[in-house]
Amino acid sequence: xxxxxxxxxxxxxxxxxxxxxxxxxxxxxxxxxxxxxxxxxxxxxxxxxxxxxxxxxxxxxxxxxxxxxxxxxxxxxxxxxxxxxxxxxxxxxxxxxxxxxxxxxxxxxxxxxxxxxxxxxxxxxxxxxxxxxxxxxxxxxxxxxxxxxxxxxxxxxxxxxxxxxxxxxxxxxxxxxxxxxxxxxxxxxxxxxxxxxxxxxxxxxxxxxxxxxxxxxxxxxxxxxxxxxxxxxxxxxxxxxx
Amino acid sequence: xxxxxxxxxxxxxxxxxxxxxxxxxxxxxxxxxxxxxxxxxxxxxxxxxxxxxxxxxxxxxxxxxxxxxxxxxxxxxxxxxxxxxxxxxxxxxxxxxxxxxxxxxxxxxxxxxxxxxxxxxxxxxxxxxxxxxxxxxxxxxxxxxxxxxxxxxxxxxxxxxxxxxxxxxxxxxxxxxxxxxxxxxxxxxxxxxxxxxxxxxxxxxxxxxxxxxxxxxxxxxxxxxxxxxxxxxxxxxxxxxx
Amino acid sequence: xxxxxxxxxxxxxxxxxxxxxxxxxxxxxxxxxxxxxxxxxxxxxxxxxxxxxxxxxxxxxxxxxxxxxxxxxxxxxxxxxxxxxxxxxxxxxxxxxxxxxxxxxxxxxxxxxxxxxxxxxxxxxxxxxxxxxxxxxxxxxxxxxxxxxxxxxxxxxxxxxxxxxxxxxxxxxxxxxxxxxxxxxxxxxxxxxxxxxxxxxxxxxxxxxxxxxxxxxxxxxxxxxxxxxxxxxxxxxxxxxx
Amino acid sequence: xxxxxxxxxxxxxxxxxxxxxxxxxxxxxxxxxxxxxxxxxxxxxxxxxxxxxxxxxxxxxxxxxxxxxxxxxxxxxxxxxxxxxxxxxxxxxxxxxxxxxxxxxxxxxxxxxxxxxxxxxxxxxxxxxxxxxxxxxxxxxxxxxxxxxxxxxxxxxxxxxxxxxxxxxxxxxxxxxxxxxxxxxxxxxxxxxxxxxxxxxxxxxxxxxxxxxxxxxxxxxxxxxxxxxxxxxxxxxxxxxx
Ligand SMILES: C[S@@+](CC[C@H](N)C(=O)[O-])C[C@H]1O[C@@H](n2cnc3c(N)ncnc32)[C@H](O)[C@@H]1O
Ligand SMILES: C[S@@+](CC[C@H](N)C(=O)[O-])C[C@H]1O[C@@H](n2cnc3c(N)ncnc32)[C@H](O)[C@@H]1O
Ligand SMILES: C[S@@+](CC[C@H](N)C(=O)[O-])C[C@H]1O[C@@H](n2cnc3c(N)ncnc32)[C@H](O)[C@@H]1O
Ligand SMILES: C[S@@+](CC[C@H](N)C(=O)[O-])C[C@H]1O[C@@H](n2cnc3c(N)ncnc32)[C@H](O)[C@@H]1O
Numbered sequence: 007x008x009x010x011x012x013x014x015x016x017x018x019x020x021x022x023x024x025x026x027x028x029x030x031x032x033x034x035x036x037x038x039x040x041x042x043x044x045x046x047x048x049x050x051x052x053x054x055x056x057x058x059x060x061x062x063x064x065x066x067x068x069x070x071x072x073x074x075x076x077x078x079x080x081x082x083x084x085x086x087x088x089x090x091x092x093x094x095x096x097x098x099x100x101x102x103x104x105x106x107x108x109x110x111x112x113x114x115x116x117x118x119x120x121x122x123x124x125x126x127x128x129x130x131x132x133x134x135x136x137x138x139x140x141x142x143x144x145x146x147x148x149x150x151x152x153x154x155x156x157x158x159x160x161x162x163x164x165x166x167x168x169x170x171x172x173x174x175x176x177x178x179x180x181x182x183x184x185x186x187x188x189x190x191x192x193x194x195x196x197x198x199x200x201x202x203x204x205x206x207x208x209x210x211x212x213x214x215x216x217x218x219x220x221x222x223x224x225x226x227x228x229x230x231x232x233x234x235x236x237x238x239x240x241x242x243x244x245x246x247x248x
Numbered sequence: 249x250x251x252x253x254x255x256x257x258x259x260x261x262x263x264x265x266x267x268x269x270x271x272x273x274x275x276x277x278x279x280x281x282x283x284x285x286x287x288x289x290x291x292x293x294x295x296x297x298x299x300x301x302x303x304x305x306x307x308x309x310x311x312x313x314x315x316x317x318x319x320x321x322x323x324x325x326x327x328x329x330x331x332x333x334x335x336x337x338x339x340x341x342x343x344x345x346x347x348x349x350x351x352x353x354x355x356x357x358x359x360x361x362x363x364x365x366x367x368x369x370x371x372x373x374x375x376x377x378x379x380x381x382x383x384x385x386x387x388x389x390x391x392x393x394x395x396x397x398x399x400x401x402x403x404x405x406x407x408x409x410x411x412x413x414x415x416x417x418x419x420x421x422x423x424x425x426x427x428x429x430x431x432x433x434x435x436x437x438x439x440x441x442x443x444x445x446x447x448x449x450x451x452x453x454x455x456x457x458x459x460x461x462x463x464x465x466x467x468x469x470x471x472x473x474x475x476x477x478x479x480x481x482x483x484x485x486x487x488x489x490x
Numbered sequence: 491x492x493x494x495x496x497x498x499x500x501x502x503x504x505x506x507x508x509x510x511x512x513x514x515x516x517x518x519x520x521x522x523x524x525x526x527x528x529x530x531x532x533x534x535x536x537x538x539x540x541x542x543x544x545x546x547x548x549x550x551x552x553x554x555x556x557x558x559x560x561x562x563x564x565x566x567x568x569x570x571x572x573x574x575x576x577x578x579x580x581x582x583x584x585x586x587x588x589x590x591x592x593x594x595x596x597x598x599x600x601x602x603x604x605x606x607x608x609x610x611x612x613x614x615x616x617x618x619x620x621x622x623x624x625x626x627x628x629x630x631x632x633x634x635x636x637x638x639x640x641x642x643x644x645x646x647x648x649x650x651x652x653x654x655x656x657x658x659x660x661x662x663x664x665x666x667x668x669x670x671x672x673x674x675x676x677x678x679x680x681x682x683x684x685x686x687x688x689x690x691x692x693x694x695x696x697x698x699x700x701x702x703x704x705x706x707x708x709x710x711x712x713x714x715x716x717x718x719x720x721x722x723x724x725x726x727x728x729x730x731x732x
Numbered sequence: 733x734x735x736x737x738x739x740x741x742x743x744x745x746x747x748x749x750x751x752x753x754x755x756x757x758x759x760x761x762x763x764x765x766x767x768x769x770x771x772x773x774x775x776x777x778x779x780x781x782x783x784x785x786x787x788x789x790x791x792x793x794x795x796x797x798x799x800x801x802x803x804x805x806x807x808x809x810x811x812x813x814x815x816x817x818x819x820x821x822x823x824x825x826x827x828x829x830x831x832x833x834x835x836x837x838x839x840x841x842x843x844x845x846x847x848x849x850x851x852x853x854x855x856x857x858x859x860x861x862x863x864x865x866x867x868x869x870x871x872x873x874x875x876x877x878x879x880x881x882x883x884x885x886x887x888x889x890x891x892x893x894x895x896x897x898x899x900x901x902x903x904x905x906x907x908x909x910x911x912x913x914x915x916x917x918x919x920x921x922x923x924x925x926x927x928x929x930x931x932x933x934x935x936x937x938x939x940x941x942x943x944x945x946x947x948x949x950x951x952x953x954x955x956x957x958x959x960x961x962x963x964x965x966x967x968x969x970x971x972x973x974x
Contacts, residue, residue, distance in 0.1 A: 009426070011490060015452070043425040055490065057426035061330035078459065081327030084354075085319040088303040091333045091356025112326075114333025114356045183285040184251070184299035193712030194464075194471060194920055201466040210257070214464040217320065220721060222436075222456040222483060224443040228677025229436060230722055237704055237719030241464060248253060248299065435954025436678055462963055470919030477963030479946060480956055493910070495974060499936070527909040541910035541974065545814040562943065565811030568838075569803040572787040575817045575840025596810075598817025598840045667769040668735070668783035678948075678955060685950040694741070698948040701804065706920075706940040706967060708927040713920060725948060732737060732781070 007059035007140050008042060009067075013052060019067050019138070020056065027052075059139070061111045068135045070102030072128060075166060075190055076239055078219045080108045083164060086213075086244050087186040091117060093161040096180065098122035098151040098173065103132035103144075105164060110136070110144035119144045122151040155180040166190040166240075171203040178207045181247040190240040197241045209245035216241050249301035249382050250284065251309075255294060261309050261380070262298065269294075301381070303353045310377045312344030314370060317408060317432055318481055320461045322350045325406060328455075328486050329428040333359060335403040338422065340364035340393040340415065345374035345386075347406060352378070352386035361386045364393035397422040407431040408482075412438065413445040420449045423489040432482040439483045451487035458483050491543035491624050492526065493551070497536060503551050503622070504540065511536075543623070545595045552619045554586030556612060559650060559674055560723055562703045564592045567648060570697075570728050571670040575601060577645040580664065582606035582635040582657065587616035587628075589648060594620070594628035603628045606635040639664040649673040650724075654680065655687040662691045665731040674724040681725045693729035700725050733785035733866050734768065735793075739778060745793050745864070746782065753778075785865070787837045794861045796828030798854060801892060801916055802965055804945045806834045809890060812939075812970050813912040817843060819887040822906065824848035824877040824899065829858035829870075831890060836862070836870035845870045848877035881906040891915040892966075896922070897929040904933045907973040916966040923967045935971035942967050 008020040012029065020040065025032040030048030040046050040056040047053055057063070062077060075083075083105075089095065091114045097106045100123035110119045121144065123129045129148040136144045152172040155163070162185060163177045170189040177187045187209065191197055197214050204212055217239075221232045250262040254271065262282065267274040272290030282288050282298040289295055299305070304319060317325075325347075331337065333356045339348045342365035352361045363386065365371045371390040378386045394414040397405070404427060405419045412431040419429045429451065433439055439456050446454055459481075463474045492504040496513065504524065509516040514532030524530050524540040531537055541547070546561060559567075567589075573579065575598045581590045584607035594603045605628065607613045613632040620628045636656040639647070646669060647661045654673040661671045671693065675681055681698050688696055701723075705716045734746040738755065746766065751758040756774030766772050766782040773779055783789070788803060801809075809831075815821065817840045823832045826849035836845045847870065849855045855874040862870045878898040881889070888911060889903045896915040903913045913935065917923055923940050930938055943965075947958045 015490070055425070057490065058424060060426060060428075061332060062328070063330075063426075077327040078324060081323030081325070082320060082461070083323070084326060085323030085350070086304070088305075088353065090303060090353035091359070108327070111330065111332030112354050114358065116356065117333070182300060183297070184302060184305075186302075193714050195712045197464065198466060198471060212466070214466060216462050216464065216715075218460040218462065219324070220458050220460065222439065222458065224440060224454070224456060228679045229440060230677050231700075232721045233723075235719045235721030237717055238715035239717075248257070248297065435956050437954045458957075470921045472919050473942075473964035475963055475965075477961045479958045479961030481959075499974070539909070539974065542908060544910060544912075545816060546812070547814075547910075561811040562808060565807030565809070566804060566945070567807070568810060569807030569834070570788070572789075572837065574787060574837035575843070592811070595814065595816035596838050598842065600840065601817070666784060667781070668786060668789075670786075681948065682950060682955060696950070698950060700946050700948065702944040702946065703808070704942050704944065706923065706942065708924060708938070708940060713924060732741070732783070 007064060008040065009057040009059045009063045010054040011057055012054055017063055017067060061107060064139050065104050065107060069131055071131060072101040074102060074104035078217050079190060079239055079242060080105065082215065082217045082242055083188050084112060087162045087188055089162055093117045094157065094159065095119045096155055096157060096160050096163040098165055099124060099167045100132045100146055101128055103135045105166060106132065106144050107136065107139060107141065110141040113143060115143055117143060120157055121146050122149045124150045161185050163187045171200050174203045174207050178247060183247060185247045187245050189243045192240045194241065197243055200243055204245045210248040211246040214241050214243040249306060251299040251301045251305045252296040253299055254296055259305055259309060303349060306381050307346050307349060311373055313373060314343040316344060316346035320459050321432060321481055321484060322347065324457065324459045324484055325430050326354060329404045329430055331404050335359045336399065336401065337361045338397055338399060338402050338405040340407055341366060341409045342374045342388055343370055345377045347408060348374065348386050349378065349381060349383065352383040355385060357385055359385060362399050363388050364391045366392045403427050405429045413442050416445045416449050420489060425489060427489045429487050431485045434482045436483065439485055442485055446487045452490040453488040456483050456485040491548060493541045493543045493547045494538040495541055496538055501547055501551060545591060548623050549588050549591060553615055555615060556585040558586060558588035562701050563674060563723055563726060564589065566699065566701045566726055567672050568596060571646045571672055573646050577601045578641065578643065579603045580639055580641060580644050580647040582649055583608060583651045584616045584630055585612055587619045589650060590616065590628050591620065591623060591625065594625040597627060599627055601627060604641050605630050606633045608634045645669050647671045655684050658687045658691050662731060667731060669731045671729050673727045676724045678725065681727055684727055688729045694732040695730040698725050698727045733790060734766065735783040735785045735789045736780040737783055738780055743789055743793060787833060790865050791830050791833060795857055797857060798827040800828060800830035804943050805916060805965055805968060806831065808941065808943045808968055809914050810838060813888045813914055815888050819843045820883065820885065821845045822881055822883060822886050822889040824891055825850060825893045826858045826872055827854055829861045831892060832858065832870050833862065833865060833867065836867040839869060841869055843869060846883050847872050848875045850876045887911050889913045897926050900929045900933050904973060909973060911973045913971050915969045918966045920967065923969055926969055930971045936974040937972040940967050940969040
């Protein structure tokens with residue numbers, strides 16, 4: 007996948023077709039041949055730079071009709087579970103597919119992500135998003151994950167849905183010994199129920215965290231954390247099948 | 249790689265050799281044959297469970313004589329740079345190799361991590377750590393990275409050393425268009441110098457953050473953030489070669 | 491001072507004069523006689539409750555043309571300096587007088603606040619604000635505080651101006667043994683200069699903090715920190731004349 | 733009240749009696765006559781400086797057998813309620829009296845603090861602490877506050893006890909129109925119950941916050957937040973009798 011960037015830094019998904027913008031158009035041929043680092047010119051002479059698409063660029067640009075988990079939380083999930091190349095991962099619900107894409111990007115061709123989504127419309131959007139990014143290891147299924155997980159011998163199960171506790175028993179069966187369940191939940195009441203159910207089904211090393219990111223402004227005027235901040239996204243809970 | 253876990257949850261690196269503990273010993277044969285999920289018994293009848301080693305388990309147990317970056321910060325680095333399977337990554341300084349291992353775990357066989365360490369003793373420790381974990385895509389070099397980066401067409405360059413700005417010019421040349429430089433630095437003065445140098449060499453999208461993780465206690469007595477917290481580790485600065 | 495609160499909770503400063511609102515008017519007589527707890531009715535039958543003005547109510551409603559320090563930071567300043575009834579306090583710059591009012595409210599009739607403001611227009615606004623609230627122990631002066639502090643034997647000196655270090659030498663002379671200097675500054679560079687100058691003039695117990703307040707939402711849907719937060723206001727630096 | 737400070741900065745409560753230390757003794761006469769700023773010498777020639785006692789100095793040195801609320805939280809309580817000179821305040825439970833002393837220090841001679849403590853031993857300790865500091869406006873009562881609040885027309889009621897909701901109905905009756913109830917509670921479950929009960933008894937403007945203070949290290953080596961931090965003390969909940 008490639009991205010085009012205009013003169014002001016705005017980014018666009020690059021496809022193998024004529025590209026129309028406010029700055030003029032770029033020919034199909036140029037679009038097909040542009041390699042990362044190349045500069046493509048519109049018929050009006052404006053320049054667009056070709057970049058190799060980074061997963062974050064793509065997620066920012068892709069179609070989505072539901073909220074997605076921020077990179078800060080994705081990072082905590084992948085680092086705390088030790089997710090790596092070759093891992094087998096379950097993701098639910100898919101939503102527009104941001105977490106599925108992030109995980110697919112990490113586990114690579116030797117790994118696999120199976121992502122469950124209960125709604126058909128979201129399943130379609132997510133499938134398109136995965137296909138356009140070109141990941142073949144991410145499979146989107148239109149299924150209610152509370153009815154069961156079809157995969158076995160899984161390394162990580164990530165849940166971002168209102169009642170993650172309904173999936174804990176299935177998760178226990180699907181996970182490898184040593185595997186992780188990870189959940190994202192905005193409310194502390196969800197965390198409380200989850201802990202009870204995780205303990206009931208014998209999960210170990212329960213750990214709930216929240217990640218507060220602060221951005222620092224480094225300007226000529228001076229250095230300081232930014233005035234505005236995100237106060238809360240969700241609590242991340244981890245547990246292990248030991 | 250496999251891990252052994254005793255009855256109290258303490259973990260040990262599993263090797264193909266007789267294993268001696270306070271709870272008795274396990275035979276070489278049992279050690280060689282134990283698969284994740286198996287229970288191995290010592291001659292005194294104590295049980296040890298075999299687990300597939302997770303990267304975090306391993307880093308906790310491996311030899312290290314220098315400080316390592318916490319998983320919270322590793323997660324922000326990998327998520328913000330969009331590091332994934334197949335990526336080519338530079339890491340410096342290696343230290344005991346924790347960041348190199350994390351990156352190697354993510355980029356997989358189709359990717360590659362080259363990690364520079366100026367000190368010979370640390371280079372040796374890190375090489376052993378990488379070899380023992382079994383990653384073949386991570387290469388540790390005993391080199392001063394301020395003298396140059398040998399690789400080209402790199403996706404991510406991560407720097408955890410006192411004067412990251414000395415590497416910015418080399419980073420610019422080594423990175424792909426669209427690639428990221430990421431640095432970890434405890435002091436705000438380092439961030440200030442870095443921003444100047446990053447701008448001087450034409451990097452874009454400068455972004456400095458700090459990640460404050462809070463652990464939540466969910467107990468019978470009640471739910472609350474833990475009393476003790478890590479107040480600061482380091483500032484993470486990202487910039488892009490656009 | 492009294493406050494009027496309408497049926498939706500909106501507050502207004504109560505004066506001894508006819509009071510006109512979108513809900514009709516209240517007579518001068520009613521306005522003069524209304525005591526905290528009374529309900530005053532407009533000629534259209536709408537109700538306004540009389541409250542004893544709290545300092546925070548008043549500051550929210552008073553005239554101001556410059557930024558004011560938030561209650562969270564006011565609280566840290568007064569608690570860390572141990573400000574109390576009878577204390578003699580210096581405040582600069584006055585701005586609209588929010589800090590001066592808070593301090594005046596605490597030090598009471600036996601104490602005194604002298605507040606310095608370089609701009610005439612702000613001095614006038616602040617004087618009106620102080621007079622309207624009815625504090626006789628707060629004196630606003632139109633003076634550049636870098637030219638000297640006229641008072642001696644002072645308990646606390648609070649500085650909220652761009653170059654607080656220019657006042658450190660004067661502060662040293664004006665403070666009691668055991669007295670505190672406290673400053674508010676948005677940029678870390680200001681804190682760095684300040685520390686150097688505070689040490690140069692023999693101040694002790696230097697302490698810089700930032701106060702991050704998080705608001706918690708307790709709703710039927712669930713409990714969680716609010717999504718939006720203030721990421722930074724200013725660094726608070728304290729030092730003592732020992 | 734006065735404080736003595738030795739050559740290393742360690743502080744001691746100064747009484748009108750001979751003072752014995754590791755550095756020798758100071759005569760009763762010198763102790764009686766020492767004024768803030770004076771240097772008193774021991775018979776061995778060591779110097780002790782006399783300071784006017786700040787409330788924080790005193791609370792650090794006084795007898796206490798129970799936990800006390802940190803200055804950061806005291807500050808939020810006093811600033812958010814707008815506590816000032818002349819206010820009538822209720823405090824419960826007293827514990828060693830730290831909050832009662834802070835409030836007494838602010839409300840001054842024209843104000844009054846009534847503090848309720850259920851345990852006789854703590855009541856005695858707190859009474860001694862108040863008397864030694866010399867505050868005549870703080871009254872410690874050995875009473876269970878859940879059985880009723882004797883005072884009326886109160887500006888602020890502060891509760892630091894396990895079941896603050898048991899006091900809400902009494903608080904409603906004791907408070908002025910416009911007055912505040914403020915509570916400190918470590919667990920989120922306490923906050924949840926409290927909100928229900930506060931609403932039931934008609935309190936307005938419910939607001940729960942937590943105050944996270946970060947200390948900044950400004951050293952020759954560099955500037956950074958301190959590594960260690962307090963992760964949580966208690967949630968502060970405010971509501972108003974409107
Ligand atoms: C917030 S979205 C997930 C977003 C996704 N994690 C991301 O960051 O891109 C939650 C999704 O879960 C789906 N969902 C809810 N319950 C489900 C269930 N039982 N099985 C599968 N999907 C479910 C919803 O339809 C919704 O699309
Ligand atoms: C804090 S450690 C790195 C730890 C590592 N990132 C981790 O988390 O495991 C910093 C290392 O950088 C090395 N170093 C310092 N300057 C260097 C240079 N110019 N080139 C290569 N290594 C360097 C030091 O010897 C030290 O081992
Ligand atoms: C941010 S405002 C103060 C706000 C005030 N602390 C509050 O919270 O209400 C800063 C004020 O300092 C004043 N100022 C700047 N330099 C000054 C000086 N040297 N002497 C007195 N006032 C000064 C400015 O005119 C401005 O009104
Ligand atoms: C944590 S301490 C208060 C500390 C105090 N706020 C301070 O910061 O110094 C709580 C106190 O509440 C007292 N207490 C508990 N229930 C009480 C009740 N119903 N009435 C009065 N005091 C009570 C306990 O005995 C204990 O001393």
